[in-house]
Amino acid sequence: MAHITATAVTGKNVWDGGTSPMGASYGKLMMWFFLLSDAFTFSGLLITYGLVRSSHQAYEGLVSTFTFSTEYWPVPEKVFEAVPFLHGYELPLVFVGIMTFILIMSSVTMVLAVEAGHRMDRRAVEKWMLWTIIGGATFLACQAWEWTHFIVGTDSPTIVKDFVNGQWITKEVYGANLKINQYGPQPFADFFFFITGFHGFHVFSGVMLNFLIYYNTVTGVYERRGHYEMVEKVGLYWHFVDLVWVFVFTFFYLV
Template structure:
């Protein structure tokens, strides 16, 4: 995050989240950051369901643990699917949404043949400065930060699923405690907390 903030501050032609992430699935609406806000909401809700699963475990309520753990897994899968859609949209250029503005022109990714389009009065050095997508700094930061976090979300979903399977089998009920649910819950809360920082520093700043 520190490196991202440093490069952001030092680069004159640097896109913002509101410029880049303006798309919604199945629509042509210009909705800056709405989609990623929904992703964030889903992940936060999954953290709430995990709290409820842990609380149910303290009460030795197996059915409630199963219900809330299942919802936590579903929330994680929805978040991961949303992340995949965002990645594919970012790479392909959805309805020209991926674009950067400079003083003398606009650079956008056309959905027709993948052509880069320049505005009038743009010069060669400006083209180089404005190309901040694909194999360049902004995209590199985007894919590394969200990909690294996405990997941990995937790991968390896998852990939650395995624990959920054991809950269904009655493994923890026979032990007389649901400590493992609480342990994976701590990991899941950590993943959610990290996403709050990702959302704040990458999308909002």
């Protein structure tokens, strides 16, 4: 039975082999360095958003009188103010707040599953993994709603100037996709789809991995193996997804 508990050894011969200088198993280290590279990928997306946004005209007037226009970058809280079942109410950022709450809670249940794994408590691991999966799936459902609302648009259209067949025309635009955008300049919609989409895909992969871990726990794979280190590794990934959301929340929705 290959048992891969890594122990930290201090001393001058730590890098000579036979010990784990970083006090972590190969798999866990590789997860850490994968996450570091993934952090660079997300930074690339968010920083490009910052670059493009700061090169566009900012909205100068009062926030209370803000209207959508392709002339300036929108105020995010004016774009994201819809909540399911509450059509017609202006509730800025409330739904994003609920999504943040869900993701933070699922991060806590994940870390509790890791804690239970350290104690070889199979039942507790099962319980907390299931909560984590539910949290992740709920988040994905919220995001599906948010995307639908963003794509379909508001009740009243935005008048957008467009260059068609060699002449400028004006048209009414509802919602947004990669070609049209009622909320502001086109890159705003493009970045919304790319950044939240890339994060959402990470959440989706995370839910798949969490389910795999849950399945293996239920079938007793880790109990026979003698340790629950896989829960820890997938846990690192799941916390990273939460971490990225914290940054997306600030730089896309708040600032």
